[in-house]
Amino acid sequence: MKFHRAERERHSSVGHAPPTFFDSASQAFLAWLTASGAEINRKVGLQDLRSVQAGRGVVAIANIEEDELLFRIPRASILSVENSDLTSKLPTSVFEELDPWLSLILVMLYEYEKGQESNWAAYFGVLPQEFNTLMFWTPEELEQLQASAVRDKIGKDSADEAFRKHLIPIVNQYAQVFYPGDAYERAKTMQEEDILTLLHKMGTLIMAYAFDVEPAELKKEVDEEGYASEDEDEALPKGMVPLADMLNADADNNNARLFYESNSLTMKALCPILAGQEIYNDYGPLPRSDLLRRYGYITRNYTQYDVVEIPFEAVIATVCDPEPSGMDSIARLKTSCPQTFSYLEESGLFESGYDISYSSSFSIFESLSPELIVLVESLIMDDDAFGKLKAKGKLPKPDKISPKGAVLLHRLVKEKIASYATSLEEDESENVVVPVDKGYTSTERRVAMAKLVRIGEKQILKEADKALATLALELGWSEMETMDGQLKKRLAEDAPDGAVKKRRT
């Protein structure tokens, strides 16, 4: 693949361009944005934070007051489907068949390929070319996440499939539009894999940088408190909002917010910000595993949102009777618990996995997903009792765990602990820090981040293990007498020492 000069410079760096080019790209970007009608408060600056592995960031140069305007971006400067001239070059039907994410990827590919001809050329100059998000980790690096459920959520294959099915045919059919003039010759030499790589980069940029842009006239329905449903937010068009997306985030250090106005988007201070402090946006209450997947970094402040996920498959395998091998979980549940299957499915209890969340002083009912408790209790309930609940359109209560339920939940936690390649004690035997110095490789940083993620998950599991063992002990083990022989044997192996003693006496 050949690149224009500026593009070659961008591609030559790891993540971002080298120092001189880095600063001049920032200046060119700010100059372009101001010329486009943006208003930028003199008290804010775009800074080079590569020394702390944070790319660029927005920093207060002087003290800022609460509610003070940090910058105003005209809607016309947003890199979006609405603002790109690609829509006038392709039949409308093309965009009607694409969701907001794929539409913006296509537009970004088009604008990126236009090089200096694009209105957003200076903006592309400050967007990174390389990423630390999980999509770009090697298999060996991903291995460091061990049994973390995030490994199943990277979605590279499904994105590949969507790009091959929906976008590449459009790029091929309208190659003259995407690669006009000389570039058309270049396009012919580009392999499908090159286009795929570019599409993945655009997709990654959208995941980590784009905003759901509320239209100038809000058409979505809001509830009494003014909130729209999640589905309606999902349907909002996505847009890349220059400068607003240069704000980093660090959980509750959030001190700025983007407001949608009819002709512009304004970033305002949520509280007083002192000179020298970084201005942070809010990326949401994400567990560190997800932060790594979507944004490629973690900080300690996100520990409070950590979760560990118990896979659906594991719940069925542990709770339902053993079935002939080769059956998937749903088939297995259908066969072993036919009376409950359809009702549970209708009740929306089937999820790919169930969260156990971090809580500062661990509480079972605050941490365990209510759906997990309800699912386990439903699966172990006898047919008569379950039938009565079902007749009333009810389910077991999420705030009540039976003795057998406690034992099984405990077993699920134990099994999840065992699925990690190393123990918490091994991981914690040395102090893990993510190195920021230039001397370290991105692999060293990724390995450290992965280790912190898996330690976070194992710490939650350790608390859940303790709490469920205690609960099982408190509830007694009489329920075990009603269990089938094999399950009873498995659970006996699993019983906390105290519980076994208690039963014997």
Ligand SMILES: C[S@@+](CC[C@H](N)C(=O)[O-])C[C@H]1O[C@@H](n2cnc3c(N)ncnc32)[C@H](O)[C@@H]1O
């Ligand atoms: C919306 S962009 C923010 C601007 C970005 N720093 C840049 O230079 O382009 C999100 C990306 O910034 C980086 N980032 C955000 N917050 C960070 C933080 N607290 N520490 C380190 N990197 C951070 C991550 O690479 C993330 O994917």
